[in-house]
Amino acid sequence: MPSLNEIRSTFLDYFGKADHAVTPSAPLVPQNDPTLLFVNAGMVPFKNVFTGAETPAHPRAASSQKCVRAGGKHNDLDNVGYTARHHTFFEMLGNFSFGDYFKEQAIHHAWTLLTAEFKLPKDKLLVTVYHTDDEAADLWKKIAGLSDDRIIRIPTSDNFWSMGDTGPCGPCSEIFYDHGPSIAGGPPGSPDEDGDRFIEIWNLVFMQFEQLAGGERVSLPKPSIDTGMGLERIAAVLQGQHDNYDIDLFKALIAASVELTGVKAEGAQAPSHRVIADHLRSSSFLLADGVSPSNEGRGYVLRRIMRRAMRHAYLLGANEPLMHRLAPTLVAEMGQAYPELRRAEASIVETLRQEEERFRTTLGRGMGLLDEATANLAAGGVLDGETAFKLYDTYGFPLDLTQDAVRAKGLTVDTDGFDAAMQKQREMARANWAGSGQQGAAAAWFAIKEKAGATDFVGYETTETTGVVKAIVVDGAEVESASAGTTVEVLLDRTSFYAESGGQAGDTGVIEANGRESRVIDTQKQAGELHVHRVELTGDLKVGDQVVASVDADRRHTTRSNHSAAHLVHAALHHVLGPHVAQKGQMVDGERMRFDFSHGGPLTPEELEKIEAEVNAVIRQNVPAETKEMAPQEAIEAGAVALFGEKYGDSVRVLTLGQSLTDEAKAYSVELCGGTHVARTGDIALFKIVSEQGVAAGVRRIEALTGEAARRFLLDQAGVAKSLADQFKTPVAEVVTRVDALIADRKRLEKELAEAKKQLALGGGGAASGPEDVNGVALIARVLDGVGGKELRGVAEEFKKQLTSGVVALVGTSDGKAAVTVAVTADLTAKFSAADLAKAAVIAMGGQGAGGKADFAQGGAPDDSKAQDGLAAVKAALAG
Known part of the structure; x- marks a missing residue:
């Protein structure tokens, strides 16, 4: 029985021998494609080749591409762990032809690999073709000897692939494996095709058309091939399993999870172990590819995945953070195929540990919020969608967890409200991440690269060079010439200007052409290999002009x-x-x-x-x-x-x-x-x-600073120290001691002043010394000038001690603003809430509201001239 690693190697070795360039997996963060969060298919790294924007280094390629799919509606992610084939991370095996071979060889390679190399029984395989694709159907008969009943024609878009509204497209042929009659389900195209008996294992896409904007579809001059086979799916078939989570890789990960938690992967606990195993893979590979957990963009998706796994560790009763202790098992299983896992192992372990420690605190807070939100809901009530989404978004609670928690109280969740909040967040997240990756290279620059070739960069050896203008671009369009006063992008055949890359800013300097010097304000990399100068022209410039390009040497040195x-x-x-x-x-x-x-x-x-x-x-x-x-x-x-x-x-x-x-x-x-x-x-x-x-x-x-900038910074610091020393009349070495003493003195004086204000307030403040009676309630109401919110709390607590039963309402005024504090003795909180009384006072004074509890609350208002209005509002509330 071949291992997953052996299956991957067999696939790549086969196509390597078939004259394909075996290409390492691209990182999960797409290069030059801001429309994608993550690479989600094997063809993504070759997208510009398929569209004609780039020329391939080799007409044939094969790869095992890392993929992450964690988007879509909220319940997509929640399916992982509960089904046999849902994953957030998977590997896509693929072979590609860029205008080289087409349908016949693609079908030949697929059939040969499956039956001769993987030795799958031919009678277990059947295929689908697009209903009008007679050529593919005939080739399956010719190459595989399949009968008509094992070649199923599908009239839907399931068997016709397109890149978008326009661009390359074509029919597909999918290969299915029959697990036998012991498993329910019918063949593709049948009424019960959604069963699990027939499983798609390989999809062959025949890119033979181009969809034009007007709706017309024309044949491509050089048709191409894009295929994709999920490694986990074919591994399950070759290892005699129907469930992806029963293959060797997942068995090892789940066994490690069982050992560390002491909980068997059976019954209700089995999904939790599966979630942990799957999410460990996606989290670790995303971390290895440079994604960090955060609250926006790619980092937001990573954090969702991590926290879902960590919640399941919590459900399994793991008393200590679990995920980071499982990472070494993943590295042992997959580190040979993906060395980046080994290189990043220490960082992966530490990040997982930190995130899980933070989430354990968050989890407790989330449960507290849920208890508070449902405290006053009777059986049959509905938890609002906004709260459910807050639990999901802020505290990492998937919707199903919230539903399970409230179900025990006879409650349900407003899922429509949850979906609306989710859609709003998704739009915000898209705004955050769209365009946040590498700059999408303009189509014009790919076309220019095809004509001009890569820039000859000589900037390691010199800061000045002579070159020829190969292209000029204005507002994304290629032009033959540009006039003085225009800001343009200029490509030279050779340059000493470094283009921004790897975190180093692009060079600036000047370009001299036709006797005029123009300022280069930036240098950016386009189409992967072009160093493009952004130039403010002081004279006319045209393609073919010879120029002298000089980098700002001082700036280059400090850079x-x-x-x-x-x-x-x-x-x-x-x-x-x-x-x-x-x-x-x-x-x-x-x-x-x-x-x-x-x-x-x-x-x-x-x-x-x-x-x-x-x-x-x-x-x-x-x-x-x-x-x-x-x-x-x-x-x-x-x-x-x-x-x-x-x-x-x-x-x-x-x-x-x-x-x-x-x-x-x-x-x-x-x-x-x-x-x-x-x-x-x-x-x-x-x-x-x-x-x-x-x-x-x-x-x-x-x-940090270096060189002259660092020297100036240190001189400035020394100057400040010398100035302070002169003012304190003390040696520079003793300045810190003197400052510490001043800080200690200030804290002591502030404390003494606060106490003095408090005693003054308790003894006067413009109101009667004792409480007044309002509808049978003892009320101490005062306006205290120059007393802030922090001091008001202590004054209110002292007044409250003087009352056996009653209410304290204080308004402190300072710098034109007012602070409100209300305290209510315990025997009256059922009748009068401090929070409600404080809110009434603040609103009467032009503020928005107050926060607190039944026995104590505070708020603020923008206008201290309405202080008496605030106290009057409290009296009115007590009077009923």
Whole structure:
């Protein structure tokens, strides 16, 4: 019985021998496609090839592509774990022909692999074709010897694929496996086709048409092939299983979950183990590809997946965080096929641990909200959809959990209201993530790339070069010339300008053409390999002009220093904090460096000092930086650090900086990087951290300066210290002691002032010293000038102690605004709520409302001139 890993290898080996370029899986975050959250099909990385925007490196390809599908209506995700074939993460095996072979060879390859390599019984296979695709039907008869009753013609869109309203399209042929009569269900196209007896295992798409905007469909000059076979599905078939969760990979993950929880994967607990196994895969692979859990975009989807798994761990009774303890089992099972899992293992483990610890607190809060929201609902009542969605969105409660919880009280949930809130959130999320990935390259630049080829970048060797204008683009359209005063995008055949990439800002400078200098304000990468200059023209420019392009050398120098410093910071973080640290983003330019990384909490002053000291120690080594070109896997195996989620070409630039501070035979930092860097570490001159802060859950950011900017920053700090020392008439070394003493004195004085205000309020305040009677209720009502909300609370509590039964209503005025505090003794809270009384006072004074409980509440109003109106409103409420 072949393992899942062996099945994957067999597929790729077969097509490699059939002259296909075996392509590594692309990262889950799509490149140059802001319309997708995640790669969700095997053809996505080849989309620009199929549309004709890019020329393929090889006319045939095969891959096992990582895919995530976690969108759609709210119950799609909730199906995972309860069905045999729903997954958030799966692998799509696929073979592709880009205008090379077509239907006959595609069918031949599929049939040969399934029956000769995988040795599936031929009588267990049947196929569907589009109802008008006689060619495919005849080929199945010719190649596979299938009879007409095993070739089912389908007239629906299930067997006709299209990329969208326009673009490539064509008929499909799907291959099904028959699990036998012991399982209910009929063949595709029959009334009971939704049963589980006949399972689709492979889909062959014959791209032979182009759908035009006007509705016309024309034949493509070079038809193509796109196929997809779910690895988990074919593994189930080849391992004699009907359920994907019974294959070897899931058995190992579920066994680990059972061992750690002590709960068997049986009965009502089985779905929880399945959810955990599935969601562990999607969470870990997304983390390995650089996605971080957050409250928006891709990170929002990741957090939903993680929290759903963690809720099921909670349901299984796991007393400690579980997910991070399962990650090593996943890495052991899949790390050989996907080395990025091994490289990111420490970061995956730490992120899962942090998220689960946070969610355990959130889970308790969510249950508290649910109890509060249902406290006053009688049996047969309905929990509003907004609350159900808040539980889902804020506290990670899927709808089914909320429904189960309220069902025990005889309640239901307003699912229509939930769906409406979900739709609103989905639209907000789409607005957040659409376009948040890499910039979608304009179609014009792909066409230009086909004519002009890749830019010859010589910026590693020089900052000035002569080049020829190959293309000019204005507002997304290619033009032959442009006039002075126009801002244009210019492509040269060769350039020394670095295009923004890998977190390094694009170069600026000047282009001299026809005796006029024009300013280059940015350089961006388009169509993958084009360095495009954004230029403010001071003279006319046309295609074919020869120009001299000069990079702003000073800005390039500081950018190089900041980028090299970022590499040193990355290495220092690993040394000081641990191997779990993973780069989550960076931005380096001519001003400063910003480095984002995974870590569970703020760095201590001591940790920051160690990082800064290490970086400066390597700078002082003043050793040459070394670069070499290597194959990505060779570089990684040699110890180079690769960034999570980055897609590398056949050759990568490897940068080595400094010597290890503990072993001179080793390098301090070795990373894959195509950016520009210093020639020697000493060129950085000086490194200074200026801030460290959190930017998202589990993600920290360091901002730092180098060289002259760092020197000026330190001089400014020294100047401030000297100024303070002069004012305090004390040595600079004693300034901190003097400041600490001043802070302590201020806190003491503030405390004494607050106490004085409180005593003054208790003794006067413009009202009678004793309480007044309002409808039989003792009321102390006062306006206290210069007393804020914080002091009001203490005054109200003191007045309340003086009353055996009664109400205290205070309005404090300060800086034109008013603070309201109301306190009610315990015996009156059933009749008078402090929250209601405070709200009445605030509204009477032009405010919006107040917050609190039955015995104590506070609020604020914008106009202190209406203080007496607020007290009058309280009296009116007591008077009834």
